[in-house]
Amino acid sequence: MGKHLTARILCLIVLPLALYTATYAVHFMVLNKSGPGDGFFSSAFQARLAGNNLHNASIPEHLAYGSVITVKNLRMAIGYLHSHRHLYPEGIGARQQQVTTYLHKDYNNLWIIKKHNTNSDPLDPSFPVEFVRHGDIIRLEHKETSRNLHSHYHEAPLTRKHYQVTGYGINGTGDSNDFWRIEVVNRKFGNRIKVLRSRIRFIHLVTGCVLGSSGKILPKWGWEQVEVTCTPYLKETLNSIWNVEDHINPKLPNISLDVLQPSFPEILLESHMVMIRGNNGLKPNDNEFTSKPWHWPINYQGLRFSGINDTDFRVYLLGNPVVWWLNLLSIALYLLSGSIIAVAVQRGAHLPAEVEGLSEVLLRGGGQLLLGWVLHYFPFFLMGRVLYFHHYFPAMLFSSMLTGVLWDTLLRLCAWSLASFSLASSIHVLGVLSLVLGTAYSFYLFHPLAYGMVGPLAQDPRSPMAGLRWLESWDF
Numbered sequence: 001m002g003k004h005l006t007a008r009i010l011c012l013i014v015l016p017l018a019l020y021t022a023t024y025a026v027h028f029m030v031l032n033k034s035g036p037g038d039g040f041f042s043s044a045f046q047a048r049l050a051g052n053n054l055h056n057a058s059i060p061e062h063l064a065y066g067s068v069i070t071v072k073n074l075r076m077a078i079g080y081l082h083s084h085r086h087l088y089p090e091g092i093g094a095r096q097q098q099v100t101t102y103l104h105k106d107y108n109n110l111w112i113i114k115k116h117n118t119n120s121d122p123l124d125p126s127f128p129v130e131f132v133r134h135g136d137i138i139r140l141e142h143k144e145t146s147r148n149l150h151s152h153y154h155e156a157p158l159t160r161k162h163y164q165v166t167g168y169g170i171n172g173t174g175d176s177n178d179f180w181r182i183e184v185v186n187r188k189f190g191n192r193i194k195v196l197r198s199r200i201r202f203i204h205l206v207t208g209c210v211l212g213s214s215g216k217i218l219p220k221w222g223w224e225q226v227e228v229t230c231t232p233y234l235k236e237t238l239n240s241i242w243n244v245e246d247h248i249n250p251k252l253p254n255i256s257l258d259v260l261q262p263s264f265p266e267i268l269l270e271s272h273m274v275m276i277r278g279n280n281g282l283k284p285n286d287n288e289f290t291s292k293p294w295h296w297p298i299n300y301q302g303l304r305f306s307g308i309n310d311t312d313f314r315v316y317l318l319g320n321p322v323v324w325w326l327n328l329l330s331i332a333l334y335l336l337s338g339s340i341i342a343v344a345v346q347r348g349a350h351l352p353a354e355v356e357g358l359s360e361v362l363l364r365g366g367g368q369l370l371l372g373w374v375l376h377y378f379p380f381f382l383m384g385r386v387l388y389f390h391h392y393f394p395a396m397l398f399s400s401m402l403t404g405v406l407w408d409t410l411l412r413l414c415a416w417s418l419a420s421f422s423l424a425s426s427i428h429v430l431g432v433l434s435l436v437l438g439t440a441y442s443f444y445l446f447h448p449l450a451y452g453m454v455g456p457l458a459q460d461p462r463s464p465m466a467g468l469r470w471l472e473s474w475d476f
Contacts, residue, residue, distance in 0.1 A: 039079045039103040040274050043245045044262045060252035063132040063193040066122030067249040070109045075238035078213045079103035083142045083167045089221045093154035097167030100225035101213045110143040116179045134184040134191045146171045148178035151204045151230040159214040162229035179205040195247045212240030293380040296392035299324040301473045303389045314453040316476040322442035330403040362409045372398035
């Protein structure tokens, strides 16, 4: 037993895990350059990407007044604090400049950190360097538009009971709603703030709310960027914790960022967390065909890959109708026959040896395949992300295997029950042959969908697909 257990742990857990992580080790070695998706990852992750502004970079270590900075949310796939010249639309809080988070590097991510009570230029050579400290009251001025980070009691665009965050003021001159207290998580008042390392929060001085991001995607008027709010709930969450990433201040000495590069387990974990969040947040593009989970087992609708008119080369993804509907019928038959056999066994019915063996195959083997189908299908009903027809394919494989087990068992039972007849031995062979030929003929009928159709659309009697639109929802 110990040897079997060890063999299964080594071969079924350790070896696949080692192969999986080795694949990612190669992945990270090959894909080691900067790209447009850098903003999805933490600052430390970006520091290892060649071409990223943090790679082999040297920047000032401590935050000072007058510095030009970018502020990144610590929740993965949220991005940088961002603003642009577009205003919130009529009826969405105050009609002031939009503030969002944005996942990509952009000049509109740049902010200047200033004292709350003066407009003097801290970079003036005549002024000494003054560091920002935990507990200071500050003002963040958007570099491109010269408007201050601002909040008030108007409701946020998407998140109820949160306050709206805007850009307000002219050339850095606004009002008291532009003042924020900067705090370092788990630090004492008076401590300096370190670039990249300090986890900071911005507390709005007037309302007492905390700057954060809800993670919700704004509509078209917000350029489908991520909503920024000021939450009155002061609990520390990653949504309301930030770090300073880029830091430009000519009056300060620079330090190397090499010490920040993460280890392989850290980047492996982070990449998977980003993939999970990105996958769950996928939204359909305009005019893109999506589907619902209940469509899939009944082959209700396919997916158009290319072509929309009779001059285009058209490819259409659709399940083989014989396979799909036979699988659906087989699931229903399995539940019925499996229930009858299970009740008979439970009541102590005496079954012939041949029937008992086939029943065990049906209940145990078929039960495992049915469980596989359920586990690969029903979780999609709980998902909020965009779904496509191909998401059903793993579950379809389990239902196809269940179909094979069910009909093999039923045909063998039929052959056993008709053993006194001369053709009994042929029933199983004829049944299997009929299923295979039916599947092949169905594929032959519908193969233009996979290999590409040209000419008239299916509604036209001259089309090679005329008469094959068995369901109105098949839009090929």
